[in-house]
Amino acid sequence: MPKEIFGPNFSFLPHREILTFEEIARLTRIFVGLGVEKVRLTGGEPLVRRDVEGLIAQLAAIEGVRDLTLTTNGSLLRKKAEALAHAGLRRITVSLDSLDDAVFRAMNDVDFPVARVLDGIEAAREAGLWPIKINMVVKRGVNDAAVVEMARHFRGTGIILRYIEFMDVGNTNDWRMDEVVPAAEIVRRIHEVFPLEPYDPNYRGEVAQRYRYVDGGGEIGVISSVTQPFCRDCTRMRLSAEGRLYTCLFASTGRDLKAPLREGASDEALEERIAGIWRVRDDRYSELRTRATSRAPKVEMSHIGG
Numbered sequence: 302m303p304k305e306i307f308g309p310n311f312s313f314l315p316h317r318e319i320l321t322f323e324e325i326a327r328l329t330r331i332f333v334g335l336g337v338e339k340v341r342l343t344g345g346e347p348l349v350r351r352d353v354e355g356l357i358a359q360l361a362a363i364e365g366v367r368d369l370t371l372t373t374n375g376s377l378l379r380k381k382a383e384a385l386a387h388a389g390l391r392r393i394t395v396s397l398d399s400l401d402d403a404v405f406r407a408m409n410d411v412d413f414p415v416a417r418v419l420d421g422i423e424a425a426r427e428a429g430l431w432p433i434k435i436n437m438v439v440k441r442g443v444n445d446a447a448v449v450e451m452a453r454h455f456r457g458t459g460i461i462l463r464y465i466e467f468m469d470v471g472n473t474n475d476w477r478m479d480e481v482v483p484a485a486e487i488v489r490r491i492h493e494v495f496p497l498e499p500y501d502p503n504y505r506g507e508v509a510q511r512y513r514y515v516d517g518g519g520e521i522g523v524i525s526s527v528t529q530p531f532c533r534d535c536t537r538m539r540l541s542a543e544g545r546l547y548t549c550l551f552a553s554t555g556r557d558l559k560a561p562l563r564e565g566a567s568d569e570a571l572e573e574r575i576a577g578i579w580r581v582r583d584d585r586y587s588e589l590r591t592r593a594t595s596r597a598p599k600v601e602m603s604h605i606g607g
Contacts, residue, residue: 319542322352324562326359328540331572333365335579341370341394343606348377354388361389370394372436372606376413378421382428393425394434399444400454408443422460433460434522439482440467448482452491456518463509463522469551484525488512491521506536526550530587538579539605546575547605549584555600 320328329340340360347353348371361369371385372394385393397418399405405415425433435455439445448464455462464487469476491497491512500511500520508531509522525531539547544559556578561571 314543320540320544320559320562322356322359324544324559325356325540326363327568328544328558328562328571329360329366330363331568331575333363334568334572335576338365339368339370340366341372341606343372345603345606346374346376347371348373348381354381354384357385357388357390368392372396373421374409374411375418375421376411379417379424382421382424382430386428386430390430392432392434393430394436395422395425396436396438397422397451398438398440399447400450401444401447404444404447408438408440431459435460435462436465437462438465438467439487441480441482443480445482448487448490449494452495452521456495456514459519461520461522463524465524466527468526478527481527483528484510484523485528487523497521506531506534508535526587530585532585532587535584541600541605546578547600548578548582550605551587552584552600555605 329337332340342353342357350356357369357371360366369390370392371390373396375395375397378393378395382393395418396409397405397415398408400415402414405418406412422433422435425431435451437444437448437451439448451462464484466484467476467481488497495518496515497512498515500513502511508526509524510529511520511522513520535549537550539550539555540558541547541555544557544562545555546558547555556574558571558574561574566574
C-alpha cells in the first residue's frame, strides 16, 4: 500500500467496519450457490490479517469451493506457509517483479529483500502449496530488462511465471502507456532465448495466455489486459474487506453487501442482490481504455486486489 497515502498517521477503518470471517464465509457460500468455484484471498497483503488461517479453514470447509488460493508478497510465507496448508489452502501466487533488490524495492515500496520472498516460495513448496505461480508486473525502463532473467531463474522448477502488462489500476501508480511492455513483445523476447509454443487455456475466462517451453522446461503465462483486453470473457468479481462488491478491477465504485448482511437479510435476499448486480454488469474498461478514461477515478488495487 502506498506509503505516501497509508503512512503512520493514516486513519484506518475501525475493526468493526470490516467483514468478520463468519460474514465472509456466509457470503462465499452464497457466491458458491450462484456458481462460483474459485476463491482467492488477496489484498493489500492478506497475510497481515490476524488469524487469516481461521478464515481459510472456514472457506475450505464450504462444499463447492473447488479452488482456494491466495496472492501474497511472500514476506510472511516462511512463517505462515505450513499453517496455511494445514488450514486448507490449496495453492499460492507470489508477487515478484524482479530478482534485483533495488528494482524490487523501488517497484513495491517495501523494506525487505528478494531473498525473503524466494525463501517464502521455498517454504510454500515444502508445505505442499502447489502449484506455485509468480506474478511479475513488467514496466518499461524499470524491470523489463529482467524478463528473460526471470524466465531463466524459474524454468525447470515447476513454478509458473506469469508476466503482467503494467496496468492503470487505481490512480496512484503514475501509469503511462509508453511504460507498457506488450505481451507479444514479452513472449518474443523469451522465445528468442527459450523457444515457446502456445498452450491451451485451462478453462474459459482464464486471464493468462499460456505458453510452454518447446524443450519441456515448463510453462509461462502473459496477462495482456492493456493490449489484448479480455473483458467479454471475464468471470471475476471482488469483495472488499468492508463488504463492497466490485465487478471490475477498474471500477470506480462498489455495491454494498455489508449493510443488508448486518440488517438481517436472508441468504435468498443476498443471493438475489448479488445476482442482480451481476446480471446488469457492463464493465468494458480495458476495451474502452483511452487517455481520458485512464485518468478516471478508480479503486486502488491495494483495496480490492489483482
